[in-house]
Amino acid sequence: MQVLVRDNNVDQALRVLKKKMQREGVFREMKARRSYEKPSERRNREAAEAVRRARKAARKQAIREGLIAAPKKKPMVGRGRPEASPGAPQADVAK
Known part of the structure; x- marks a missing residue:
């Protein structure tokens, strides 16, 4: 498994690596192999x-x-948009 580190951004590369490992089932496999089944x-x-x-x-x-x-989808609140979160003050924009 290989992850490229761009612009010395190790945190982002770690997130990508963890996501890949999660998708591959590595963490589940490690947990299963901790003890005999x-x-x-x-x-x-x-x-x-x-x-x-x-x-x-x-x-x-x-x-x-x-x-x-189909199950109702939960609204996406606070995903990197502070103005979308319910507790954030509303910005006054003159139009």
């Missing part, structure tokens, strides 16, 4: 994961077909 526990966990994946796929399919309503 019995084969029976592994089978049970994998079966539960398969059930979760199947339910998620069925739910997405039902939403696409219009059988159930």
Whole structure:
């Protein structure tokens, strides 16, 4: 895995690296390998994961077909825009 550091911005490169590792499942793998998992526990966990994946796929399919309503999206508040956050004072702009 390789991440480029641009303009000596190590913090941004670290964020990118962590995101890549998260997407690849490295952190989950490290957590799983901390202790021994019995084969029976592994089978049970994998079966539960398969059930979760199947339910998620069925739910997405039902939403696409219009059988159930899609979940309401949360409004994005305070994403780098201080004027959009509810507690920030409103700027007076003359137009």
